[in-house]
Amino acid sequence: MSVFNIVIAGVGGQGVLMASKVLAESALACGMDVKQNEVHGMAQRGGSVISFVRIGEQVYSPVVMPGTADILISFEPLEALRYVHYLKPGGMLVYNKVTINPSTVASGLATYPRDVEEQITRACSNAHGIEALSIAQKAGNAKAVNMVMVGSVMKNLPIDSLVVEGVVKSLSKDKGVDVNLKALSGGAAAA
Amino acid sequence: MKKIISGNEAIxxxxxxxxxxxxxxYPGTPSTETLEEVARLGEVYCEWAPNEKVGLESAIGASIAGGRSLATMKHVGVNVAADAxxxxxxxxxNAGLILMVADDPGMHxxxxxxxxxxxxxxxKVPxxxxADSQEAYDFVRVGFEISEQFDTPLMLRTTTRISHAKGCVEQKEKIPVKVGELVKNVPKYVMLPNFGKLKHVEVEARLLKLQEYAETxxxxxxEMGDTELGIITSGVSYQHVKEAYPNASILKLGLVHPLPEKKIREFAGRVKRCMVVEEMDAIFEEQIRAMGIRVDIGKDKISYCGEVNADIIRSAAGExxxxxxxxxxxxxxxxxxTFCPGCAHRGLFSILSKLKVxxxxxxxxxxxxxxxxxSAMHSVIDMGASISAAHGMAKVNEIAGRTEKPVAVIGDSTFFHSGITGLLSMAYNDGNALVIIMDNRTTGMTGGQENPGSGQVLQGGSSKQVDIAALVKVLGIENVAEINTYNLAETEAAIKKGMETPGPYVLIDKNPCILRYRVKKPVMGxxxxxxxxxxxxxKAACVALGLGSAPEGEKPKVQIDPNICxxxxxxxxxxxxxxMSVAKG
Structure with missing residues (x-):
């Protein structure tokens, strides 16, 4: 089995790292080798965040090279556009349609591209936008966007969905289990 | 059972x-999580030091007292600890000592x-x-053995992609803790010149023994494979080499100092083209060339700057x-x-930006x-330099006949780390700068660690909390005032007063970090x-603000995102x- 590459992009504070952890733990639970890597440090300060999860029989580098991702999950449309070149030809993109202004836009130094979704579709023929925030809110917590996003790609992973659900259960705290599982299935239904 | 953990967690x-x-x-990305994880595991005593030098020196004391010890820091922290x-x-x-240092190629x-x-x-230390989390785990154990066998401190070096990358780790059997004796041994631990001279001879002899060890x-x-291309590498570069050339011959170095000369010579002799893949400096390449061994591909093709990846390696090899x-x-x-919504720094920099100082x-x-x-900060060098550099600027301003006072901005943790001595110099040498200490009672940028001003320690529980204003006064600073940077008019007045009053002047803001202390205030509309x-x-650069849409020819109006404010x-x-006011409902 060749290495399956997942890239997860978003904005600091959105839960990209937790989503990465769920995918990595799920791969491990299936007996596969896995490497997961993101660059953090300033991540909580609203900056752009990118995380890599690589799954396979044997995985060497923790880094996904541009042009090699099987799946790109983006928690925000502008970040989808920023990292779309990580996808391999035919690779799948799922993105949350809810936009978050970068500080450069908030302070009037730049404008948010109004045609962001058209640009995404132009760059990737296999792109799917979902309303992750409202799905998360319906599940019971706006912060469960990360689980919605994991759910949205679940059936496209080389991992059994039941394993992912099991990992989410084990990683969630008390009340969070129900919300996270609902978010997961909400995401799966949306994509 | 295997776990997926980062290099830092593995260490x-x-x-x-x-x-x-x-x-x-001392916290520093990408090293920080190592000590945090020691604390979380809760089995071993650990603490944050005010800086890396103190951290290493305390670890030295622990080793002399017979306990295996660890000091953690980022690469620039070693500059601070280098004296020790x-x-x-x-x-x-006495007991093994490991200095863990996390480098940051690519400057993330x-x-x-x-x-x-x-x-x-x-x-002259090993x-x-x-190259991954498993090795990070294994190398701590063998590192202690080397440290004790050769009577030397050992450096365990990671990079961002080792410290923060997660991989599968198999845990080994636990070694029971054995604390040795605290022995008085003056020629060993008192480095007066006469003892130091003898010790230097031992250090050189030790290095030769380590070289022999490196060979075996x-x-x-x-890893012999195709002999057309042989690659000498280490750390995460090894993983990139395996991605680029899974079948090439590889000499993978785990002990990267001192180098195994015979092993390298033999390896280079068996391959047609010899390539050295290393991030940043040409440490291997220069030593290998000095041994008289040829390097066909090295830093002539791979940059000194940034990280390496599989494509860089392939293209260096001409493909x-x-x-x-x-x-x-x-x-x-x-x-x-950017500053978090609600951060106390935003008010301060709005005023500094306005005053154009x-x-x-x-x-x-x-x-x-x-x-x-x-755009209200004009020089940033290293930890603590805000105050000492402002002091030098003020002296030259005076010589040049310029009247404006420079302003230094420093946080609480950085002040404790190495700002205090700069302020002492300013008081002692009749300085003339305004120093603003942003005391949010945490080491914020690295994720909110405890420090001597937070009143908490790494393993939980309360501790003595330093009184910064009192400390500043005993250093010899007469003008010390508290400010509240959430109040712009007051802050502006205080800064102006500090600028106009001759001599050193210190302002302290004591608003807590909203992220660390989870401060939540009513949102604005x-x-x-x-x-x-x-x-x-x-101009406040807040991500909660944004422009709405407006009809043709009209100015768009500002909106506040209640989920972010x-x-x-x-x-x-x-x-x-x-x-703007507090939003209704």
Whole structure:
């Protein structure tokens, strides 16, 4: 089995790292080798965040090279556009349609591209936008966007969905289990 | 059972499993999680030191007292700890001592890209360079064995992609903790010149013994494959080499100082082209060339700057990259990190930006005040330099007949780290700068660690909390005042007063970090009838603010995202039309 590459992009504070952890733990639970890597440090300060999860029989580098991702999950449309070149030809993109202004836009130094979704579709023929925030809110917590996003790609992973659900259960705290599982299935239904 | 953990977590886990007794260090990306994880595991004593030098020195004391010890820091922290390191190499250890240093090639969150392998060579100490989490785990254990066998401190070096990358780790059997005797041994631990001279001879002899060890240890491994291309590498570069050339012959170095000369010579002799793949400096290549061994591909093809990857390696070997990707989409708005909504730094930098003063900055979240639109920080060098550099500037301003006082901005943790001595110099040498200490009672940029001002310690529980104002006064600073940077008018008046009063002047803001202490205030809203779309509030660089859509020919008005706003009220004070207030409902 060749290495399956997942890239997860978003904005600091959105839960990209937790989503990465769920995918990595799920791969491990299936007996596969896995490497997961993101660059953090300033991540909580609203900056752009990118995380890599690589799954396979044997995985060497923790880094996904541009042009090699099987799946790109983006928690925000502008970040989808920023990292779309990580996808391999035919690779799948799922993105949350809810936009978050970068500080450069908030302070009037730049404008948010109004045609962001058209640009995404132009760059990737296999792109799917979902309303992750409202799905998360319906599940019971706006912060469960990360689980919605994991759910949205679940059936496209080389991992059994039941394993992912099991990992989410084990990683969630008390009340969070129900919300996270609902978010997961909400995401799966949306994509 | 295997676990997926980061390199930092693996080092912490192995420290506990390998008889570790004492750990200290100072937070610094990408090293920080190591000590945090030692604390979380809860088996071994650990603490935050005010700086890396203190951390290493405390670890030295722990080693002399017979406990296996660990000091953790980022690459630039070794500069601070280097004074201790350069003589520690002479004294050697009692129980094993590991200095864990995390380098940051690519400068994901650092001010420079220095290569710590230089320090191993400089200090003549062994250095291990793990290539994944499992090796990070294993190398702590073997590191203690080397440290004790050769009576030397050992450096365990990671890079960002080792410290923060997660991989599968198999835990080993736990070694029971054994604490040795505290023995008085003056010639070993007192480095007066006469003892130091004898010790230096021992250090040179030790290095030769370590070289012999390097030839035979399985830490340095030859993987013979296709002999057309042979690659000498270490650390995460090994993983990139395996991606680029899974079938090439590889000499993978785990012990990267001292180098195994015979092993390298033999390996280079067996391959047609010899390539050296290393991030940052040409440490291997220069030594290998000095041995008279040929290097066919090295730093002539691989940059000294940034990280290595599989495509860089392939192209260095003269091949096209294996992957052809789309060009990145151009001209997208950048998304740099910024002050959190509600952060107390925002008010301060709004005023500093308005006053257009020269701001001598420091290392911390507040360094983001240098970015537009605030653009209110004009020099940032190293930890503590804000104060000492402002002092030098003030002296030259005086010589040049310039009247403006420079302003230094520093956080609480950085002040404790190495700002105190700069302020002492300013008081002692009749300085003339305004120093603003942003005391948010946490080491914010690295994720909110405890420090001597937070009243808490790493393993939980309360501790003595330093009184910064009192400390500043005993250093000899007469003018000390407290400010509240959420109040812009008051802050502006205080800064102006500090600028106008001759001599050193210190202002202290004591608003806590809203992220660390989870401060939540009522959110603000914008009265769309009153907003004129003048954009004055946008200068606060808050991501909760944004422009709405407007009909053709009209100015778009400002909106506040209630999911992001944290109610600090800075924007309401920047608004001249009274359009912002606490949102209703």
């Amino acid at each position: 912490a886990l192995s420290f506990g499993d390998s008889g570790g007794v004492f750990a200290s260090g 390191l350069m003589t520690l190499t002479y004294t050697g250890v 969150s650092s001010q420079n890209e220095q290569d710590s392998r230089n320090y191993a060579k400089f200090a 250095m291990l360079d793990p 240890t399985p830490l340095n491994r030859v 096209a990259p294996a992957t052809v990707s789309l060009a990145p989409v151009e001209n997208l708005p950048q998304r740099p990190p 020269f701001v001598s900055g420091d290392i911390g979240c507040y360094t983001l005040g240098a970015l537009p639109p605030l 914008v009265d769309q009838d009153k907003c004129t779309g003048c954009r004055a509030c946008l 944290n109610g600090c009220g800075v924007c309401t004070q920047l608004c001249k039309f009274d359009a």
